[in-house]
Amino acid sequence: MFAFILRRLLATIPVLITVALFAFLLLRLTPSDPAAIIAGDTATAEQVAGIRAKLGLDEPIYTQFFIWTGKLLHGDFGESFYFKKTVAELIADRVEPTLALALCTIVLAILVAVPLGVIAARLHGSWIDRLMMGFSVLGFSVPVFVIGYCLLYVFARELRWLPSNGYNRLADGFGPWAQHIILPTLTLSVVYIALIARMTRASMLEVLSEDYVRTARAKGQIERRVLFRHALRNAAVPIVTVIGLGIALLIGGVVVTESVYSIPGLGRLTVEAVLARDFPVIQAVILLFSVVYVMINLAVDVIYSVLDPRIRY
Amino acid sequence: MASPVLEIRDLTVAIADSGGDRTNAIEQVSLQVMPGEIVCVVGESGSGKSVTSQAVMALLPKGQLMIASGSIKLEGDELTTKSPSEMRAVRGKRVAMVFQEPMTALNPVERCGDQIAEVLEIHTDLDAKGRRARVLEVMRSVHLPDPEQMADAYPHQLSGGQRQRVMIAMALVLDPAVLIADEPTTALDVTTQAQILKLIREMQQRRNTGVLFITHDFGVVSEIADRVVVMQKGRIVEQGSKAAILSAPREAYTKMLIGAVPSLVPPVRTAITAPVTLETVALNKTYGKRGFLQPAARVVKAVTDVSFEIRRGETLGIVGESGSGKSTVARCIARLVDPTSGRIDIDGVDIARMSERSLRPYRRRVQIVFQDPYRSLNPRRTVGQSIIEGPVNFGLPHADAIARARDLMGLVGLSPDALDRFPHQFSGGQRQRIAIARALAMEPTLLIGDEPVSALDVSVQAQVLQLLDAVRKKFDLAVLFITHDLRVAAQICDRIAVMQRGVVVETGPTAAVFSQPQHEYTRALFSAAPGQGFGNRIGAGQVADALPVAAV
Structure with a gap:
């Protein structure tokens, strides 16, 4: 390994x-x-x-x-033409909001989507299954910015429960941080919940007809354990693949979401840098993202072999 | 007299939305299993023998099958009225099950020991240490070598026989009153099968377990049964002691089933002296090579120095256990995989290393019929499309190809009008007939059968073997017949090559190899065949005159 x-x-x-x-x-x-x-x-x-x-x-x-x-x-990314700062400083300033948004999105998506997918597969063909899959089609097809403005309208403008824009550093307190991150996270996670739930369902459906699931039932195992102990781990490899791909695709979603909610993160920085032809910043961001991609891929491969002992490199 | 541990009375299982020809999967089934008794339920596919076992376990597929009437009593305790959670307490503890495929029946991502311990987790209060001790104890009792290490191994690291031992350990760890074994040795090699049958016998005698043993194999029945129940189309045809059923069956269906089992005694055959169609010389196939940045080369020799010849009109059988390399040989000859070295002469021309382009004319001369007719035909194309695809690729006009396909359908005993139908509209035996027609449409000189009858019921098997023999005669084909089934090999092959770990250990005329096996491995293989003494009268299940001939 x-x-x-x-x-x-x-x-x-x-x-x-x-x-x-x-x-x-x-x-x-x-x-x-x-x-x-x-x-x-x-x-x-x-x-x-x-x-x-x-x-x-x-x-x-x-x-x-x-x-x-x-x-x-030598670790020198140069100096921004436009912001008159070193690129390293600029990225360090902007990285926290993006990282927070991305992590919250992925965690939320996994926590919601995987159980949804498992339930849908277990109740395959029932109205619950069809309802969930209907919502997931909706989740795929509505653009991120539409979801963003809808959430803003309801929760920020009408109900006034949550702030409509900006970002609070975690260092300045959890409460304000959470208030600012909730709407962007919801916005961004919809499409990933749809994606991961569908994949989980498909993968679970395949696994549930396997012989070892029948063996588990023949042992007298309760249904919840049959699903989560025996089936889900066997179904996990394609799900992890989709989550890995999802994280990679997240970058695009981050750009839009940060713009909708005026969050000063890497996504906004990228847009500003492109408009200003700020070469050193753009190059650094591209390199940074590709390092992240490569690392995610590696992590996914490592997780495969942890999940499935038959996969050895 | 002791009372039965399992008593099934008038059990009927209904099919939920029966659009098909049957409304019930099983009807009025009554049987009982005494403590320490092995009852074999025998039948062909669709006979309802597995449904019976699923009903006992309350594992009938939800929404598709349900118990309509009748009773199932386990040690006098009625099971049909139990709630799902009450049944969970019964399953695994008082009645346990061993399945057919040990590879797929074990969870591939969980350690074997943990899977056995799971039964204890569910049904006992033992702590982790106590569970571990019990697991090692039961693994020792099923003769698994080095239980400590095996308990921490994953299923894929074990052999098929070892996996089935783990399954048996899992089933017996809580000493159930009844063990249901659903074709537990069907997926195993013959030598492993003999060991597992012995193990089931031993465990069951030591613990006085009642066993409901489901099988389609009369060899196995004659080896292990105390009593036999014969099922057909969801009903019990006949039941009685082993001796009564095997030697003096009353019902026609039972007689037919037993009569269809091929004999282990090969018929007398005359040596064939026609010209050689296929000759392999020192054929080798190795897998794996040194990779980039990969230090040690892991080379597996699948086939080593295999040399044999097949003459026109002759059937050569390759017999051997899984992993012996017999299918690899077939695939090399059909150039589905490229041999590493050696020669493959088809009608005198070496095709072993021919380029794909120059190989093309030879492709049609070698055709294969595969084991599983359910998967070897494209489900989205009509059988007609499948049959004419090859000839049309080789330039035969469409109309001529259709005409040929119609002739061939008649030849293999199917209606030419069935060409427009899809594979799922045919039974397993019919599909294998179609696969044979597809191969013949190419007008081959060499026909390879890779376990062509292994997935078929015994009565259908006899008919397909008969068809293969008939087309060999009609078209004067050289046939390479790959099988693990010695009974089939005895009946259809002129000569036999025995393979072990990629090497041909013995070749010779079938009668000679069966009567005087020379190699130690051949002797071991033959002595492991279940039911040695059973069905060996000359001519039993013989290809030539067993059943009405299809229009040949």
């Missing part, structure tokens, strides 16, 4: 180099000039050229790439 994790970590190196190259090239090849944006509308050509020289944008592209990767290896 240890050797496997080490091998997988080594294998991420070429992946990250490729991602870095793409991130770098993609932005250089877009027809826009950050120097002009920074200089503003009234700048002269000399001023723009000066800024360009200062940022190193007048060097040939490959020189720029090597300077940039060299700095990366």
